[in-house]
Amino acid sequence: MPAYIIVEVNVTDPATYEDYKKLTPGSLEPFDGKFIVRGGAAELLEGEQEPNRMVVLEFPTMEKAKAWWSSEEYAPAKAIRQSASTTRMIAVEGV
Numbered sequence: 001m002p003a004y005i006i007v008e009v010n011v012t013d014p015a016t017y018e019d020y021k022k023l024t025p026g027s028l029e030p031f032d033g034k035f036i037v038r039g040g041a042a043e044l045l046e047g048e049q050e051p052n053r054m055v056v057l058e059f060p061t062m063e064k065a066k067a068w069w070s071s072e073e074y075a076p077a078k079a080i081r082q083s084a085s086t087t088r089m090i091a092v093e094g095v
Contacts (some may be wrong), residue, residue, distance in 0.1 A: 002094035003062040004036070005069065007055040009085045016084035023077035031068035033059045058094075065091050 011017045028034060037056035044050050059065040068074055069091070081087060 001061065003059045003065040004092050004094055005055075005057040005059070005065050006090045006092060007057070008051065008088045009053040009055065009081075010087070011053060011085045013084035016080060020077050020080040020084060023080065024074070027071065027074040027077055028057065028068060030073055031059060031064045031071070033057050033064065033068050062091060062093055 025035075034057065035055070036058050037054055039053045039055060042051040042054050057065070057068075059068065069078075069089075
């Protein structure tokens with residue numbers, strides 16, 4: 001069953017965050033992950049809080065999604081992201 005990681009990012013250091021954007025794609029490959037959404041225009045349809053930068057990643061399984069998040073391959077990019085933004089990241093199973 002596919003799994004998705006849904007990310008809302010508030011970038012606080014845009015220059016440093018550019019480094020994160022360069023490192024992340026390569027870290028997805030060993031886990032068969034891919035971008036579905038990567039920072040495109042977002043529009044609020046319901047609720048009160050305007051969305052920040054949105055990212056959706058797809059993996060073949062929840063195990064691979066969580067393995068990517070905790071992997072050595074992603075660790076350098078993750079450290080950059082954590083220093084250059086505040087993030088809400090959710091893993092969810094698909095159908």
